[in-house]
Amino acid sequence: MKNILVIICCLLITICSVGQQQVEWGKWKIWGDQGNGIYVNPIIPSDYSDIDCIRVSNDYYAISSTFQFSPGMTILHSRDLVNWEISGNIIDDLTQISNELSWTHMNRYGKGVWAGTLRYHNERFYLFFGTPDEGYFMTSAPTVKGPWEPLTQLLSEAGWDDCTTMWDDDGQACFIGTHFSDGYKTYMFKMSVDGKSIDRKSAVLINSGDGREANKLIKINGWYYLVFSEYKAGLGRYVMAKRSRKMMGPYYEEKQLALSNREAMEPNQGGIIQGMDNKWYFLTHHGTGDWSGRIVSLLPVTWVDDWPIIGEVLPGSIGRMKWSGAMPFIDKKKLNINRTDDFGDGKLSPQWQWNYQPRQEMFSLSVRPGWLRLKAYTPLKVNKLMTAGNTLTQRCFRKQDNDVIVKMDITNMADGQKNGLCHFSSQHAALGIVKEGKNSYLEYRKNDSITRGPQVHSPFIWLKSQWGLDGNSRFFYSLDGDNFIAFGESYQLVWGNYRGDRLGIYCFNDNNEKGFVDIDYFHYQ
Structure with a gap:
């Protein structure tokens, strides 16, 4: 028995060592829950940016910003802080914020729903959340x-971001937000008990300078901590905290909690949360984006002199990136983020989001049960995929x-109609079908430069x-679902508009509102 325990301990140490040595970004072969009591970062190698996390009883919930995508503000659920599922999206109608977020305008790339x-x-x-143009x-x-x-709009002013709130034990409520357009000054406001209004005149400056944002206000063991990120040229972005014995401050004491960890793409924004093992953790995104976006890791938190040090604790009581650790909890049911959809539920699975608020009557999951119908209508600019409203996306x-x-x-395609499969961010590429007169052709698109392919006579195409x-994508097509033929250039997925690459199914018609395409399934291995 003793020998078995020794072997198990050695195995765990080896696994942790392998994970901790992983410092070359993006070349991981393992990630997440390893099924042996160990997890390896990242836990979600996908663009779930601007994470915040809370615990309610034995469940964890996290939110992620969504910018111009609809429905907005994705909410995740977990039982163990490592395995997550998409619970849903909170904001059904982005036009509550502005018509600029609708298919009629499409004028908020890189903006829209920011951190909350x-x-x-x-x-x-x-x-609670902010948009850089409309407020909180x-x-x-x-x-x-x-x-x-x-x-409910709390503040109708441009130039604010990264809010946080708290209700104190006596019921008093506060709201914190950063005025990034005025030197990153962070203010605390008095907030109504129902959370539906803030007193603009009550603003008190509690933090400023050096790109300070990503605010999270928490209370632990009698201390109020304002956790935030800071940026300095030559150093990068890293996690800081100020603390006070009173919610309304003053917040005089300040400490850096972690190094910038540029080799790990600067983990810096997230929520500090207590695990089921009674240990503390920091659920964070990696803030320097690349083609995969700002992906998610889970770092341990060690309390040193009542400061939450993030990651591996170094001399001087400062943290750095940690690539692996013991699971905070072992749950029998392993949650996962769904990617595949057979469109058989009569509603879209929650991983889907439209590029901008959609035109509701131009898609259907009921007219042909088990299929998604996309109806074609004209884009805001002719033959421009990024201005075509009927585009359904996922990370x-x-x-x-x-x-x-x-x-x-x-x-059922009509003359002028185009539909297909795309990748897009600030740039894009796609493989699809175009209908000209009575003929259908394959086409490869790269940033609106088009390569014409062979004529297609089949009623179905895969x-x-x-x-x-490495994020280097190749497109293929098939006329029977089994034999696939490569077409078009390889395409390097990119970062842009504060987002990593997105997958999309698009449908538009440059000539008029005619034609539609039916989607049987979207299978993502």
Whole structure:
């Protein structure tokens, strides 16, 4: 028995050592829950940016910013802080914020729904968030599944971001936000008990300078901590904290909690949370984005002199990136982020988001049960995919083997119609079908430069994209679902508009509102 324990301990040490030596970004072969009591970072190698996290009883909930995508503000659920599922998206109608976020305008790339904070108070969930152009908003619901109330605007001013809130033990409430357009000055406001208003005149400056944002206000063991990130030229972005014995401050004491860890793409924004093992953790995104976006890791938190030091604790009581650790909890049911959809539920799976608020009557999951119908209408600019409203998207992953196949019924396409499978961020590429007169052709698109392919006579077409850890994608097509032929250039997935690469299914018509395409399935290995 003793020998078995020694072997197990040696195995765990070896696994942890392998994970901790992983410093070359993006070349991981293992990630997440390893099934042996160990997890390896990243835990979600996908673009779940601006994470905040709360614990409610034995469940964890996290939110992620969504920018112009609809529905907005994704909410995740976990039982162990490592395995997550998408619980849903909170903001159904982005036009509550601005019509600029609608298919009629499409004028908020890189803007829209930015970072927020999630809270649970008096048996109710609260979401607070900001947009850089319109200000701060909030909504609340009895459960994470909703129904979420219509948005309430708290501050109608441009130039603010990264808010956080708290209800103190006596019921007093506060709201914190950063005025990034005025030298990154962070203010605390008095907030109404129902969370639906803030007193603009009550603003007190509590932090400023050096790109300070990513605010999270927490209370632990009698201390109030304002956790935030800071940026300095030559050093990068890293995690800081100020603390006080009173919620309303003053916040005089200050400490750097972690190094910038540039080799790990600067983990810096997230939520400090207590695990089921009674240990503390920092659920964070990696803030320097590349083609995979700002992906998610889980770092241990060690309390040193009542300061939450993040990651591996170094001499001087400062933390750095840690690539692995023991699972905070072992749950029998392993949650996962779904990517595949057979469109058989009568509603879109929660991983899907439209590029901008969609035109509701131009898609259907009921007219042909088991299929998604996309109806074609004209883009805001002729033949410009990034201004075409009927584009359904989801996040892609940075893992060794990615294989996405879409099956389309193209028999009802009309003259001028174009539809297909795309990758997009600040740049894009796609493989699809174009209808000209009575003929259909294959076409490869790269930033609106088009390569014409062979004529297609089949009523069905299968389109595929494959990529690996390097983010180099190749497109393929098939006329029988089994034999695939490569077409078009290879395409390097890119970062842009504060987002990593997105997968999309698009449908538009340059000539008029005619034609549609039916999607049988979207299979993402």
